[in-house]
Amino acid sequence: xxxxxxxxxxxxxxxxxxxxxxxxxxxxxxxxxxxxxxxxxxxxxxxxxxxxxxxxxxxxxxxxxxxxxxxxxxxxxxxxxxxxxxxxxxxxxxxxxxxxxxxxxxxxxxxxxx
Amino acid sequence: xxxxxxxxxxxxxxxxxxxxxxxxxxxxxxxxxxxxxxxxxxxxxxxxxxxxxxxxxxxxxxxxxxxxxxxxxxxxxxxxxxxxxxxxxxxxxxxxxxxxxxxxxxxxxxxxxxxxxxxxxxxxxxxxxxxxxxxxxxxxxxxxxxxxxxxxxxxxxxxxxxxxxxxxxxxxxxxxxxxxxxxxxxxxxxxxxxxxxxxxxxxxxxxxxxxxxxxxxx
Numbered sequence: 001x002x003x004x005x006x007x008x009x010x011x012x013x014x015x016x017x018x019x020x021x022x023x024x025x026x027x028x029x030x031x032x033x034x035x036x037x038x039x040x041x042x043x044x045x046x047x048x049x050x051x052x053x054x055x056x057x058x059x060x061x062x063x064x065x066x067x068x069x070x071x072x073x074x075x076x077x078x079x080x081x082x083x084x085x086x087x088x089x090x091x092x093x094x095x096x097x098x099x100x101x102x103x104x105x106x107x108x109x110x111x112x113x114x
Numbered sequence: 115x116x117x118x119x120x121x122x123x124x125x126x127x128x129x130x131x132x133x134x135x136x137x138x139x140x141x142x143x144x145x146x147x148x149x150x151x152x153x154x155x156x157x158x159x160x161x162x163x164x165x166x167x168x169x170x171x172x173x174x175x176x177x178x179x180x181x182x183x184x185x186x187x188x189x190x191x192x193x194x195x196x197x198x199x200x201x202x203x204x205x206x207x208x209x210x211x212x213x214x215x216x217x218x219x220x221x222x223x224x225x226x227x228x229x230x231x232x233x234x235x236x237x238x239x240x241x242x243x244x245x246x247x248x249x250x251x252x253x254x255x256x257x258x259x260x261x262x263x264x265x266x267x268x269x270x271x272x273x274x275x276x277x278x279x280x281x282x283x284x285x286x287x288x289x290x291x292x293x294x295x296x297x298x299x300x301x302x303x304x305x306x307x308x309x310x311x312x313x314x315x316x317x318x319x320x321x322x323x324x325x326x327x328x329x330x331x332x
Contacts, residue, residue, distance in 0.1 A: 002237035009123045085265045095301025107119040
């Protein structure tokens with residue numbers, strides 16, 4: 001359900017971009033989403049469609065790229081990708097980790113017509 | 115034309131959360147964010163906690179609810195300042211409403227702020243509200259599979275309170291499987307077992323809180 005809040009935040013940012021670049025309409029919004037974020041793509045699309053009706057984003061596509069969860073062990077510095085929610089260092093089994101990727105929630109780019 | 119943006123979508127929430135963190139640090143106030151499903155026992159936990167801390171610390175409460183003031187009314191008898199935030203349908207609290215709520219308190223006389231987030235295991239975990247730590251409240255009646263199904267909360271939390279352990283014998287809750295899942299998700303997460311209804315396990319929780327207050331007060 002937080003997808004609706006996320007979409008609202010996206011629209012606030014895109015509104016500024018429309019104004020700064022004098023866009024008449026937006027054709028694509030590209031997002032980068034870390035897999036830790038629990039974002040459901042279908043819900044995002046639904047929220048995006050509902051929120052952009054009768055706006056310059058009405059015909060825009062929402063492109064979402066999901067980034068895997070990439071951690072670094074604080075003990076042995078090994079970097080690894082998390083599979084099936086298993087947050088253990090592959091080499092030393094430590095659970096003392098830092099996140100490198102996976103928490104992203106980023107607007108990469110906006111495509112539009114002037 | 116393509117315009118490169120590379121902007122964090124939740125920047126405005128995060129900026130406010132960082133301001134709150136700095137503010138509370140300066141004022142030496144502990145703020146914890148209680149997150150759990152509806153019915154996990156968050157309000158009952160607060161009632162028991164207030165009974166134990168009454169007279170020892172000055173406490174303030176921020177109650178997040180989709181609608182009604184029922185939880186806030188339950189806590190009124192303890193005489194702490196309470197700010198109720200009705201989210202009108204939103205499934206979580208955001209930092210802007212917390213910042214507004216903080217203005218309602220006489221912050222220089224507050225030691226601990228408890229935020230009871232909207233009952234939900236997913237969304238509140240996504241939004242930093244400037245808290246010192248997120249605390250996951252889970253009850254055994256919800257099932258042992260919840261950490262695996264809602265991983266972010268259990269990654270973000272600094273403490274997991276497992277409530278209603280007095281009812282475990284009447285449920286299919288598999289403690290071994292639960293502990294294994296929690297370990298796999300977050301081996302750094304301490305777990306305290308509680309039964310708020312009969313005060314079981316309240317002491318370790320109070321001790322944890324007192325340790326955090328000491329840390330913050332320096």
